[in-house]
Each structure stands twice: as structure tokens, then as C-alpha cells.
Amino acid sequence: MTRVVVRYLPILILALAWEAASRLGLFSSLTLPALGDVAASWLELIRDGDLVSNGLTSMYRGTAGLVLAVVIGGGLGVAMASSRVVNALLAAPIEVFYPLPKSALIPVTVLWLGFGDGSKILLIFLGCMIPVTIGAYNGARGSDQVLLWSARSMGASRLRTLWDVVVPSALPEMLNGIRTALALSFILLVSSELIAAQQGFGYLIGYLGDNGSYPGMFAVVLTVAFLGFAADRLFQLLTGWLLRWRE
Amino acid sequence: MNDQAQIVVEGVTHTYRPPRGRPVPALAEVSLEVRRREFFALLGPSGCGKSTLLYLIGGFFATEAGRILVDGEPVAAPGADRGIVFQHFALFPWKTVRANVRYGLERLKIPRAEREARAQAMIDLVGLRGFEDSYPSQLSGGMKQRTAIARTLAFDPSILLMDEPFGALDAQTRALMQTELLGIWQRTPKTVIFVTHDVQEAVYLADRVAVMSARPGRIKTIVETRFGNRDPSLLRSPAFVEKVEEIWNLVRIEAIKAQGTEAP
Numbered sequence: 001m002t003r004v005v006v007r008y009l010p011i012l013i014l015a016l017a018w019e020a021a022s023r024l025g026l027f028s029s030l031t032l033p034a035l036g037d038v039a040a041s042w043l044e045l046i047r048d049g050d051l052v053s054n055g056l057t058s059m060y061r062g063t064a065g066l067v068l069a070v071v072i073g074g075g076l077g078v079a080m081a082s083s084r085v086v087n088a089l090l091a092a093p094i095e096v097f098y099p100l101p102k103s104a105l106i107p108v109t110v111l112w113l114g115f116g117d118g119s120k121i122l123l124i125f126l127g128c129m130i131p132v133t134i135g136a137y138n139g140a141r142g143s144d145q146v147l148l149w150s151a152r153s154m155g156a157s158r159l160r161t162l163w164d165v166v167v168p169s170a171l172p173e174m175l176n177g178i179r180t181a182l183a184l185s186f187i188l189l190v191s192s193e194l195i196a197a198q199q200g201f202g203y204l205i206g207y208l209g210d211n212g213s214y215p216g217m218f219a220v221v222l223t224v225a226f227l228g229f230a231a232d233r234l235f236q237l238l239t240g241w242l243l244r245w246r247e
Numbered sequence: 248m249n250d251q252a253q254i255v256v257e258g259v260t261h262t263y264r265p266p267r268g269r270p271v272p273a274l275a276e277v278s279l280e281v282r283r284r285e286f287f288a289l290l291g292p293s294g295c296g297k298s299t300l301l302y303l304i305g306g307f308f309a310t311e312a313g314r315i316l317v318d319g320e321p322v323a324a325p326g327a328d329r330g331i332v333f334q335h336f337a338l339f340p341w342k343t344v345r346a347n348v349r350y351g352l353e354r355l356k357i358p359r360a361e362r363e364a365r366a367q368a369m370i371d372l373v374g375l376r377g378f379e380d381s382y383p384s385q386l387s388g389g390m391k392q393r394t395a396i397a398r399t400l401a402f403d404p405s406i407l408l409m410d411e412p413f414g415a416l417d418a419q420t421r422a423l424m425q426t427e428l429l430g431i432w433q434r435t436p437k438t439v440i441f442v443t444h445d446v447q448e449a450v451y452l453a454d455r456v457a458v459m460s461a462r463p464g465r466i467k468t469i470v471e472t473r474f475g476n477r478d479p480s481l482l483r484s485p486a487f488v489e490k491v492e493e494i495w496n497l498v499r500i501e502a503i504k505a506q507g508t509e510a511p
Contacts (some may be wrong), residue, residue, distance in 0.1 A: 129392045150337040152325040154351035154402060164350075204388050245341045245382040 033215040042219035050204065051223065058200040059227075061117050062189045065124025069181055073129035074174055077136025078166055081143075094133065102127035102184075103191050110196045120192050120200070127188045128181035135177020139170030171245070175239045182235055186228045251398045252280035253438050254304060254406065259313035260463075261299055272463035273299045277313070279457055279466055284436045288453035288472075290443060290494070292502040296440045296464030301408050304440065305331050317406065327355060330404030334411040336391040337402040338383040344370065344394050345379040351402035372431065389420035393427075400431065407432075407439045413448070422479070425452060429477050446495045451482060461504040470494055 015035055021027055022034040029037070045051040079086045105126060109119040143166050150162045193202025201224050208217040273296040280285065281287045289297040302308055304315055304380050306325040315322045330351075338347050348369055348488040352362040370379055383391055390395040392412060399407065412428075413421045425448060432439060442450050449456045452470045460467045472490055474481055 062438070144335045144337070145337065146333055146335070149302075149305070149325065150331070150333070150339075151350070151354075152307075153305060153327070153329060154332045154398075155327040155354035165339070169338070171341075245343075245384065247384050 021139040030214060033218060038218045038222065041213070041215035042223070043222060045216060045219055048182070051220065054204045055227075057117070058189055058193065058202070059177040061120040061200065062124060062185050064117075065121045065189075066124040066128055066181060066185045066239055069128035069132050069185075070178055072125070073132030073177075073181075074136045074167075076129075077133040077138075077174065078136050078140045078162060078170060080133070080142035081170070082162060082166060084202050094130065106192045106195050109192070115196055115198055120189060122152075123192050124185045124188050128185050131177040131184065132174065133177075135180075136170050136174040139173030140166045142173075143146075143169030146164070166193055172243055175242065178230070179235055179239070183228070186224065186231075190224060227234070251282045253283040253318060254283075254305070254440070255316040256280070256300070256318075257314050259303060259315060260311060261296070261303060261308070261311055263296075263299065273308050273462040274303075275465050277466055279463065279469065281438060281440060283438055285455065286289070286432060286439045286441065286453045288443060288456045289307050289459060290442045290446065290448035290449045290498060291459030291464065292461055292498065293444055294462055295459045296462065297444075297459050297500065298410050300442060300464065301331075301410050301442050305329055305408050305432040312316070315390060325350060327402055328404055329406045329408055330399035330402065331408040332392075332395050332399050332410065332412045334414045336383070336388075336395045336415075338391055338394055338398070340383050343380050343382055344375060344386070347383070347394055348398045348401050351398060355402055357402075365401055369401045372400070373397045373427070387420075389424065390418050392416060392424060396428070396431070400435065403435075405437060407437045409439060409441045411442055411444070414445075421448075425480060428452065446498055447482070449476070450487065450491050450494060458494060459501070461501045467501065468497060470497075 018032070018242075019035040021133075022029060022032050042051070066155075076090060080090055081087070102123065105123055106119075109123045109126075113119040113122055147165050148161050148167070151165050152158070156164055189200070190202040190205070193200035194206045197203040201220060205217055205220045208214075208220065256277055256279050259274055259277045260272075263271045263273040265271070277296075277300060289300060291297050299308070303310055304317070304322065306322045310322070339350065342350065345366055348366045349362055352365060357365070367379075370376060373396055374392060375393055375397065378386065378390065383394065388396065390416075396412070413424050416424060429452065440448070441452060454471070454473045455469055456472050457469045458467045459465065470490075470493070474484075474495075475485060503509070
């Protein structure tokens with residue numbers, strides 16, 4: 001407990017410095033509203049229901065896109081590692097798609113699926129799939145031949161060994177990829193909602209900013225930052241539990 | 248003898264083809280027969296293809312030339328009639344001891360209650376009671392190999408293929424495991440093919456020892472090594488020491504040859 005307090009103490013200091021800086025007039029309240037005002041706006045946004053309804057929309061989009069990316073991306077990575085044909089088909093497209101800034105696809109996904117949930121989910125899926133696929137591929141390629149033989153000699157079919165041996169072998173690297181994807185999903189979610197949406201965290205940030213409600217805008221930004229942090233911590237707990245068999 | 252032979256290897260030639268580099272001839276015209284319930288050792292210098300021969304019998308590689316019959320049927324794929332124990336244990340690191348031992352029983356669709364009972368019986372047999380919920384990373388080398396043996400015995404294969412199973416263990420653990428293996432083999436009679444480069448181990452455990460020549464591996468000779476009793480005092484008896492000496496002389500020539508063929 002003390003360790004946790006010490007670890008996050010700098011955040012508290014930063015918050016106090018923020019509050020002091022704006023109270024002392026070092027920044028204009030337009031550039032950096034006082035933290036107290038931000039907190040008041042946050043409570044108001046909660047009471048209005050704006051933060052909750054937009055937040056739920058965003059979380060639905062993010063979760064759906066990420067789940068699709070993990071299931072399909074993980075499957076593709078394992079398939080590429082296990083089949084030369086699949087590898088030959090997918091390696092080049094992934095190589096070309098990899099360095100593309102996925103935010104460039106925001107207008108494309110809007111063109112295809114409109115301003116609603118579909119375009120956001122597609123964008124997050126496309127962006128997050130790559131790190132998951134690469135992690136799963138590298139992990140699966142490293143699976144031990146002797147473990148595959150072992151499973152086969154105990155009656156597992158070739159297909160069955162994919163699930164019993166290749167997937168667990170790929171898991172550590174795949175979880176690394178998913179962690180990257182999780183961070184990426186927040187980036188893609190908020191930027192796509194800022195640019196082309198009628199709902200969601202990004203939309204709310206843009207809307208409040210355009211209307212000059214800067215304390216409210218900061219309140220939403222901090223909320224997104226906290227959710228991103230919490231999601232990453234939860235994911236690390238999950239990773240620790242899934243990999244409890246390691247040293 | 249033919250009607251008793253459970254495993255027949257006839258004129259098997261095999262070339263090892265590494266993903267990069269030149270193909271290496273691993274086995275040349277290997278023929279042998281292993282009787283039902285026999286303890287048969289394959290002995291030879293490292294790189295003589297003895298593990299390759301074991302993996303061919305296991306069905307992990309396709310036979311290129313010659314044929315291998317198990318119970319009269321040509322070997323086409325790995326199967327649960329041939330259990331295998333590897334030198335480096337090959338336990339599933341993400342499964343507990345219990346889950347590892349249960350794995351083969353699950354694949355063979357043994358009903359749950361029987362599965363649990365058999366897994367527990369095997370864990371008790373190899374002396375791992377109390378470690379059922381440990382992961383392999385928490386076990387010593389000897390305990391890992393016990394788990395691997397329990398896992399293979401659990402689904403009751405009629406043939407046990409063992410690839411230098413005690414090679415990674417320290418001397419004391421090794422001696423204990425040898426005695427335990429003999430005990431298990433006498434209680435649950437199985438045909439065993441045991442690969443090793445340790446002459447004393449081969450003579451102590453096996454009914455017959457096949458001495459293999461340096462690369463490409465051939466069967467140089469097969470020596471009867473059956474003694475009346477097999478308790479550890481045998482290791483000091485003159486007849487045993489003499490047999491070890493005789494086979495060691497055969498192996499030494501091959502070991503020297505093998506060194507000569509190593510690339511400079």
C-alpha cells in the first residue's frame with residue numbers, strides 16, 4: 001500500500017502544481033483551467049449523463065474493435081506460422097500495411113460505413129489487428145517441435161495440436177502484441193471520434209472545445225487518460241494470471 | 248522369433264535434411280526386430296542416428312527407404328500405442344503436473360472419473376504425490392522426468408520409446424530413476440526401446456543392446472545383456488563389468504570414427 005502511494009505521489013504533486021499555477025494566474029484560465037473547475041465540470045457532465053452516454057458508446061466501439069482484432073488477428077498469426085500457403089498469401093500484404101499510419105484510414109472507413117459505430121469498429125480492428133497478428137505469428141513460430149510430437153504421440157490430431165500446443169506457446173508474445181493494440185485502440189478511437197462522429201469521447205472533447213467549455217474539455221481528456229491507464233493495469237493483471245506457469 | 252517380434256525395422260535408410268545446409272546421411276540399411284515386452288537399448292556415439300531411428304518408429308518422420316512395422320502394421324503417423332519420453336522431458340509448461348499426466352487420457356476420451364483416478368495412480372507411482380498442482384518450472388529435473396514418464400504410462404501404450412531419458416539428470420537421480428524404471432517395467436510389462444550413449448546404463452537396463460556405428464548409422468552388432476537379477480548390486484558383479492567392457496570396446500571404435508568424420 002505504501003509502495004502504491006509513493007509510486008503515484010508525483011501525480012498528486014503534479015495535480016497540486018496545476019491547481020496552484022492557475023490560481024496564481026501563471027496561465028490564463030482559458031489555456032489551463034484550474035483543476036477544481038475541471039472537477040466541477042466533470043461532476044456536471046456526469047450528472048447530465050453526457051459523459052456516461054458518450055463514454056459507453058466509445059467503450060462499446062473500442063471493445064468490439066479490439067475483440068475482433070484479437071480473435072481474427074491471433075487466428076491469422078497462428079495460421080501463418082502453421083501453414084506455408086497462408087504465410088505466402090498474407091506476409092506481403094501485412095508488410096505493406098504495417099507502416100501505414102492507421103489514422104489515414106479514418107476518412108476511408110467513414111466513406112464505407114458512415115459516421116456511426118461501424119466505421120470506428122472497423123478502424124480499430126484494422127489498426128489493432130497488426131500487432132496481435134505479428135505477436136501471435138512470432139510466438140507460434142517459436143513453438144517447440146518436441147511438444148508438438150509429444151501431443152501427437154498422445155493421440156492429438158494435427159488440428160488439435162494448434163489449440164493445445166501452438167496457441168499456448170504463442171501466448172506470451174501474443175499478449176505483448178495485445179497490450180500494444182490496447183494502447184493503439186484508445187488512440188484510434190478518440191482521433192476518429194474527433195474527426196468524424198456524432199457521439200463518443202472524442203466527439204465530446206471536440207464539442208466542448210468548440211463551445212469554449214474548456215474545463216469540461218479537460219475533464220473528458222482526463223477521463224480518457226484514466227480509462228486508458230486502468231485498462232492497461234487490468235490487462236497486466238490478466239497477463240500475469242494467464243502466464244502464471246512461468247517462473 | 249519372427250512371430251514374437253512386435254517392432255520390425257527392415258532396410259531403413261534415412262537422410263536428415265536441415266532447413267539450411269547440406270543433407271546428412273543419418274541411417275543406412277538398418278534392420279532389427281524387437282520382441283514383445285523386451286527391453287531393447289540403442290547404443291552409439293552422438294550423431295549416429297539412434298534418436299532418428301527412434302523418431303522413425305514413433306512416426307514423427309516419414310520413412311524414406313525400407314519399412315517399419317509395429318504389430319504387423321506399417322508406421323504412418325504418431326499414435327498412442329507408442330508412448331515417448333524425451334531427454335528434455337517435453338512437458339507442457341503451461342499445464343500442472345496433474346494436467347500434463349491427464350493429457351493423453353483426455354485425447355483418448357477416457358471418462359472423467361477414470362481419467363482422474365488413473366492420473367492420480369500414475370502420479371503416486373512415480374512418487375509425485377503432493378506436487379499435482381505444481382507447474383514444470385517449479386520442479387527439479389528428476390521430478391520433471393518422473394512427470395513425463397507418468398504422463399506416458401498413464402495412457403498405457405504397449406511400446407515405450409525413450410530418447411536418452413536420463414541424460415539430463417545428475418548421477419544420483421539417474422541411478423534412482425533407472426531402478427524405478429526397471430520396477431515399473433516389471434510391474435507393467437511393455438516393450439521398451441531405450442536410446443542412450445551410456446554403456447553401463449544400456450547393459451544394466453536392457454535385455455539386448457544394439458551397438459550402432461558412426462554416421463551414417465548402421466547396426467554394428469546386437470549383444471545379449473540379460474542377467475538373472477537386476478538389483479543395483481549387479482553393477483559390481485564380474486560378469487556385468489566384463490559385459491560393459493566388451494561393449495565399451497565396440498563403442499569406442501565408433502566414437503573415434505565419429506570424431507574423425509566431424510567437419511574441421
